[in-house]
Amino acid sequence: MTQFRYPLLAVALCSLTVASPLQAKKAEPQTYQTSTVSVAKAFNADTATTLSLEQIMADPDWLGRQPEAAHWSADSTQVYYQRKRQGSELRDWYARPLNGSDNGSLVSAGALHLIGSDDAVYNRDRSMQAWIFEGDVFVRNMLSGELTQLTRDNAQQTAAEFLLDGRLAYREGWTYFAHNLTTGLRTELASLKTEAKPKGPAKPAGYLAQEQHKLIEFVALEQKNAEQRYAARQQLQKENASLPAAAFYLGKDQHIVAASLSPKADYLLVSVRKSSKRNDKDIMPNYITGNGDIAAEQVRARVNDVIPQPQRLLLLNLQDGSSTELSYSSLPGYNEDVLAKVKAENAKAQGEKYKSAKVIRDIGLMTDWYWSQSAMRWHSSGEQVALMLKALDNKDRWIATVDLQKKVLVPQHRLHDEAWVNYAFNDYGWLNNSSSLYYLSEESGYAHLYLKPLNGKAKKLTSGTFEVSSPVLTHNDNYIYFQANVNHPGNYEVFRTELSSGNLQQLTRLGGSTSFTLSPDEQKLLLNFSTNLSPNELYVADAKPEATVAQLTDTISEQFKQLPLVAPQIVAVPSSHGEQPVFSKVYYPADYQQGEARRAVVFNHGAGYLQNSDLGWSGYFREFLFHNLLVQQGYVVMDMDYRASKGYGRDWRTAIYRRMGTPEIEDLVDGVNWMVANANVDRNRIGTYGGSYGGFMTFMALFKEPELFQAGAALRPVSDWAYYNHAYTSNILNTPAIDPIAYERSSPIYFTQGLTKPLLINAPMVDDNVFFQDVVRLVQRLIEQENINFETAIYPVEPHGFRQPSSWLDEYRRIYKLFEQNL
Template identity: 35%
Template structure:
């Protein structure tokens, strides 16, 4: 969970220039000194909008991207030549309709691309740049791909798989999935009914002749049906991810069964166009029944369907390690079913965990396939070879984590995976060593090889189009940098291409010679550059997005520091200090949101409102510390999982240790410390104010989780397991259980239509504070705001309250001028 600030809108627009920044006009008003009103205005209007969604056209002559230098209500598509000899050009809507889609799927030789636009399928010849329309229907076609070793185009229409032959123009329906259950047979099964039927046929010629006609018609229909795909009845399931095997014999598909009667929270919206309160359907809460997923195989040659079994997976019967804390004492009575099994001499068989399959992924030669499989509790991931003829799987790799599987290139799904050019090895990313790195495994021998290693992360990996080298993004130079690298196909030294400190978001041209680079630094928002795909090549700027007003202020470049946490771990943080800090002055600690986020880095932050607010605080004499606490991204598995089963544990003590650093090394008064943050940062703020009341004098919790049993399943279950299975983890991780410890001044702010962290969360905590007779707190509500605030008026109101909180509680009485400004 994190604060989503819509990066495409928050980053900065300005005059349309290809190279040098424009000089500020004489009428431009400088920002200094900063005020909340200035920095919380509509960012599109005074900061600008940075380029986003960068992609190359298929011949490499132009770069396309979304941009908004004209300060419209939304971004538009722009085009620029990589030479940078002309300014970026806005692409008219009529021209956009003739452009191939930016996404799509390429054939194995990168000679054609198939894509969807407005619900129809198109085929682009990359050599001639000619486009053929595959479908033109009122129904929507989706999921375009190549099939039958690139001879056909496949797509999905109305939950069925179709193929189209470019050579003949013939369309073939490959599946016949039908809703509901298979119709019951007309042949009676009851003995009495069978007797009556036989009697009728024996007595009456007309009945017998009509029955013969009916049977003949059925036989004719069956003969015709053999030429059509098998009817597969779904019952209450739905079908997705349909694929035709490269030899055309199998169709694989994923079956999804939604839980029956799942209760979904409703979020009331009070300020509406209708004038009536309207309910927004939101989400279930953690621990609710989840969707069951299976892999189906339709064997066309045998006209038979199968559901793949997984019971032989190594470790599938292992129970999570945390369950040992909840085992019954040795002398406790046995549960009834276990006692019966023991009495019968048959020990109870361990329950198998549920599995979700991803794939299959077929090799380019069509000879092999593999699946990625993950347990529902997300503690195991297997990569297995698949033989659809026998419905057998072969273990290639298992990654287990007592906490949960995740990390760069891994995530919650299949992760970053594919086939090596030899069609014998599978490549994937894994945190096996504690950091996400790139591996291969041979499908015949199961021999595994690490292609990268070290105490850094591979954040993204892809093969070049000629499949002769790797393109990698990594933080190998520093945890707070993102650089672009090349690497030999079978591993070897990383060849660093980009060099500037900061972050480089790279898109490689179709011929591999040129890079389109979105680059930013700590105090410089994202801009579009171009460079040759060579080490140390010069980056040439193509856009200029920041406005003269934004540029009139000397935005600070905070120092990236490290300090030792109480358990010896290195913790990274951003430090903002006044030019001449006052002795025993005030300080504020900012806690970023979560989900898997890093903020103590060297590029322009998605928390740009907070970054500017920290500049304002420094102007007012505050020292600001922005910590990448335990659970943050960028530092490997141990930091990522440092919050497992105890949110508000190490992630909170990292803030407390940071506070100690401020007082011992930077001369901050231990009596003048504040803390604030949104979403997960709001949760930590509440835990700090409730459980560390002698450390923090004031805190502002924004859109805060107050009780993890009320948050969503996908995020919370990974970290705390299910509330009914791990009640201890929820009890010690939820601020509402510690509200009695509040001493300092607490501000809580929450959007009333928050569909992520529900407004109900803060209402429940407010009632708890009322019952505890606490008086030093206040709640500010925002009737039209979701989790991510959109309205400048809301941002302004919220941060004026935060500033007033700190000015009132962290400064002496005679040093509070301008509080809330």
Template identity: 35%
Template sequence: MTKHFYYTLAFLFFSTIVCGQTSVLSVEKIMKDPKWMGTFPSNVHWDEHSEYMYFNYNPEGNPADSLYRIAVGKKAIEKVNWKAQKEQLPANGTYNATKTLKVFTQKNILKIYNLRQRTVADIIELPGTISTPIFLEDENKIAFQYENNAYIFNRSSGKLTKITRIVQGDAPKQKSEDISEKDKWLEDENLKLLKVVNQRVENKKSSDSYRDMIKDKEPFTFYTGKKSISNIQVSPNGSYVSFNLITRTGGDRTIVPDYIDASGYTVDLNTRSKVGDDKTQVELAIYHIEKDTVYFVKADQLPGIKDLPDYVKDYPDKEWEPTERDVFFSRLYFSNDGSKAVVNIRSKDNKDRWIARVDMETGALNTLDRQRDEAWISGPGIGWSMGGGTLGWLPDNRHIYYQSEATGYSHLYIHDVISGTQKALTKGSYEVFDPFVSKDGSHWYLTTSEVDPGERHFYKMPLFGGKMEKLTSLTGNNEVALSPDEKHLAILYSYSNKPWELYYKRNKATEHAVALTSGQSEEFKQYDWRDPQYIRFTATDGAQVPARLYTPSPEAKNGAAVIFVHGAGYLQNVHKWWSSYFREYMFHNLLTDLGYTVLDIDYRASAGYGRDWRTGIYRHMGGKDLSDQVDGAKYLIGTQGIDADKIGIYGGSYGGFITLMAMFNESDTFAAGAALRSVTDWAHYNHGYTSNILNEPKYDPEAYRKSSPIYFAEGLKGHLLIAHGMVDVNVHFQDVVRLSQRLIELGKDNWEMAVYPAEDHGFVEPSSWTDEYKRILKLFNSVLLKD
């Protein structure tokens, strides 16, 4: 670069003194190892008898968290010793119908736990890994997966039966009976001339025919070829086995060089392919045990399977022929008695989601629900390409449940598979998360954002719908672990300026939650962390945009502002709980101390606000998600007295992408920007994320041209900092290398780049975090506060 930023001696001397304003915070302090903040509980779960709440914790400041527990009705925290940890039952087991027995695996041993007697018994030990054990409808029988086959163990007789013969690889090749015309003539002539040889041939044919007639039939063997197998499961009635076959033939893998490998050599990391290169296929097969045969579930009769997307109208010169689209099948979901089954099916272009009943005798599908979205299917509980999301059976073996965005928000539905009738159990301008049926099958437990998009609360609701009873009351986020007896709630709770702590209450709406942990360090508690103002501002198109506003004291205010752009795109950061962006939150407190006004926006595409908000960026990333930042700047100018020439913007990953688009396409709005680990060309990102939003480059190239910053680099006017980890296997370092070459060719000299040789996409070293954020602060101080 031919021109560099110039900074005053004051900025270089002490970063937390700006124009006379000071802060007890510093970049070095907030970016050091997070242990300085204290210890906070995680991975909360219960013992089998609802007597103890277990969680990971680290009050002793050890290198890693340890397991702790608190007894119900007590407040004393005790560390779980190694012997007690060893005796803990794994969470991966399954229960019988009455929840009195639990079957699970440990170290290649199938075990069963008797909850009434509190005893563990070994069932069977095998040389390899036993997985996914379940009780069948006849609870004397336990089915499990071992070495890619299904087995049934009979507890009464002690007999172990292998019920499938699935072999990875190709079937043995049969000897070809075809011979050339010349060789056939030679053989016929030889047999005519030599009677003894002819007689022996005839005798062998007779003998082979007899043996074929009297020998036992060989059991059916299914060969997978080059496909991998997953989700092997036996129906509860023991009549069928279902499994998925996955074909992975991804395109060319991209290389990320590691320049500081311990070997002293540059080592190439073989990473993902690029969008449009994914050729993964997922099939669903059924093994009929009595008929001893395998058949596949076909999608060719699904309604709309050949529908073309709406965007084809933008390419009138291209010929589009409707063809059967590729789909992904989820695992099969059997009813509790095994008599029925449903499957979740996703089109590979992710514009359709079908839930269908499967005829177990034929594999034929009967569609129960189709959700079509011309953008892409997603939302809480909707699942992903190879997952079912929220899907299962009610205890009556007649109704299934699932979530759908049919109304614009993800809600809980039930569906009568006999009559075909559907019923929405929840409705309104809010979303539902993680619903599950109570132990006695009489009602639901679920988390929703009904109170506010920025809050999460736990509810109880009748099984077939009705009034929801709110069981939590603390403002913020309440992540509930319900005890097995459903009498107690262990709550991981946090608020905007208060990190996660463990609370307890009985399962009654009128009860108050009691704090059990207090993990903040004395050093962390010395600072009065701000509770950001929870606001909405009006966008140009009339939308109400959620944001968090940090305002300095009148005497500190410097007329400058910084807008933060969260990453991931589909993520929520404007809420009333402790942010996963805790470093950025602390940085915003530092900026505010120094006189900056900070705005943190849940722009279009953010999670938490329903389908229309989520898909607001379809086919144009850097469209409404960028205009929301510009409208946020206008809000700051119009209501907070911010100088229009003193606005900066920064963010990482998707936030880095938006920062680049802002600096290139809205250069009159933003004077400075820091783009961290940013995508610069969406055609170079991965398939799963990008193809949903922009389709595929070969089909919809205009969407990529509109959405990729590298095409707009000539618009740069303000001062730009680019920062990127060199071993980033998510957003590759290649992205910013290509962009830097473009900036050089354009003759731009008001930018700089910081590279981090030891960092992947998510930085881990405090030294890297510190260096990066010192540079960001230096950028804003030098550009936004200059006279």
């Protein structure tokens, strides 16, 4: 890995100017730029204003209700976006012309079907656009602007797709239709049935039935008529082209994972697995209900109980009705025992010996909860199809194409990771005008773009110690636009790479966090931009270097703009466990270097794989304001992107493999040491808190490093990873059946005997993410150990993410009281 050297980096509000593009062909920075970002566009803060918990934890409408879910109009002349309705959880749509003013105009309910969708599809020459609104299909002629509604029913159409012959395809349930836009004829292309194929009238079986058919003429005649009707229907289905094709019967107790229709409507690719029966134990009691009863609500299974089902990949020929199962045996490593070392270590711990052997691994589509794209991608010509597949043990991800003649998978790329393959950074697709694939891969240690011809070697399009995400290919294959943190791990800008030359160009230099949407005509960028001190707003710029940026929305409230907020400085805390530093936000009081050493609080962000010490507006906006309140009262606050956080490469992400709660707490130790040495902090007056993964870290810090913090608050915390979900946990710790060592090493409930300092545990009771049971079990263990250093607050109506301002206020009053009393 690259060595890193970072001085202190102070980051404040940024400018809204676009600087010149990068000129290097392939930027390969060995260190991030660390110069101070200039300050511009500051709010007119009233320094006499003081923050209060009541204001911070109030309904967030007071911040201004920022734009959400923005997308372009079909003609690229205006933008549609949603905005929360004042005092309601409902969202309204707004239309903002590029040449307009203010925040645009409200779109009436009667006109919502006209605005299109962010997932609208186009035909090959982009003369037609289609989208789904409320389960019905709409088509717009891009030349005339004429709008046609194709369906108006309760059938719920989905997956609109233009076919190469001009028809528009969509599906209802798992039945595919093609709609002729000229004649209006709707044709059923394929119907998928998860049941056994009918076999026609059954022959008499057994002695009594056979005798009955011999002795009773009526019974024999009925049997004969039934067989003739069945044969006639089969003949009609085969010979009469006016009838729909016969259904595909996929088998009883099968679940359709995904399917993808060829643009030529000649093939359908389908992935199926065995249906999983619901476990009656997977329930959550809800004590506060409308009728006064206790409701047993269904929730997800625990990782301990999940047995992932392998998927079968079927190639259905829509021309002759045949079905072929595609074998995974051509994929490199499909039968490797990739967990041999883990199994051997666990066997040894149990006094046994593990013998490794070849094993057929369970494989399926890359359909993780994090990834919203289709894992099946047809080339626009309909001549090729690619799939992204993963091993269910989480160690391999493959991209493969299908030889449609030989009906076999052809491997194109394998990404193997001894820890786990990331569920992010898996975008891929075809070039439009050649048989080449582009894709993201972490194989170099960072997520970068690659280009691979089907019969050639892959070419790396980007390089360096930064992450590439959200690639968008232009329709002429000239450019791929993307978001990346090239200049600093917390600064996300928009870039593009020119495929013919490899030139990398930086298109924005706004200094905070910027995401983008390319306009349908590919001439403009819709930018969603924020800073540490300013929530997101919408901007627009030409899709080229050095373009002027214009602001489209101004939704931030005047009340918020008047707050005397402190911009955190982002510092690179040296690590005692590696070359790469721990990037951290530090909030300083104005006079922190004067007088006696300060109190301090360390905040632990949730999600584990999340970046919070970046330059954009944080989803933890309440915590951000709470930290400002603490700063006003003389605290120093640190918010660390500990190991496992997003934005810093593969090694940073996988440092917690099989040992969650160890590298992160080591980083907290380094953070505390840094504050004592550099921020005038008293080592004996430091507390910590966090929610979800941050609550888990609070547990581990107080249990395993009892002298590090003088108090801690664990909010909606994980106490035993065997009780968490499968999709997230099995990546990092494998499964309890295979790797109990990892679970016992990583779960706080095994270390409760280390608690010696005051601990506040706040737990929502209707949390379907981290179950209330996590807190109940850990509290009972503390009681049995006769530990009196904790108290618990419960929130009967709250899910994982609190909804009621009164709950937020109660929670943070308790956190504040904990720190005031103990620091």
